[in-house]
Amino acid sequence: MIEKLYDLKKTQIDRKLVEKGRLMQEIAAIEAELTITQAKINTTGVQPHGAISDFAILQMHKNSMKKHMYNLEIRRKNLERKHQLVVDQLVELQKESEQFNYILQEEKKEKIKLALKAEEEASSEYMQSKYIRLKG
Structure with missing residues (x-):
């Protein structure tokens, strides 16, 4: 029974590690997109005959990129909260797993x-029976 619980905890830990990795990848992708968007905001300018030929349109474009960055920041913070929850759950699962492992080791010793x-x-x-036979 303890061994099954130990195996279950190990499986749960593996799943949480996969989830943690996925969240970290999403956070890294959002941070990369934030960096790219910030660079675009900093480098976008008015082009005489291009798509952005008016300062008002340029400002609207920059505002839409800032809104996009704001939304990305919110999403990143939510992912970071989820990541922290997963890390906390991992710590608890590892503690439980170690307890079950300790119990298993003690049972083996017993x-x-x-x-x-x-x-x-x-x-x-055997020795007593041999001794009795020799005496008898």
């Missing part, structure tokens, strides 16, 4: 002690 004791009793009985 089984070994019992086996040694049974072997000792068997050899003691």
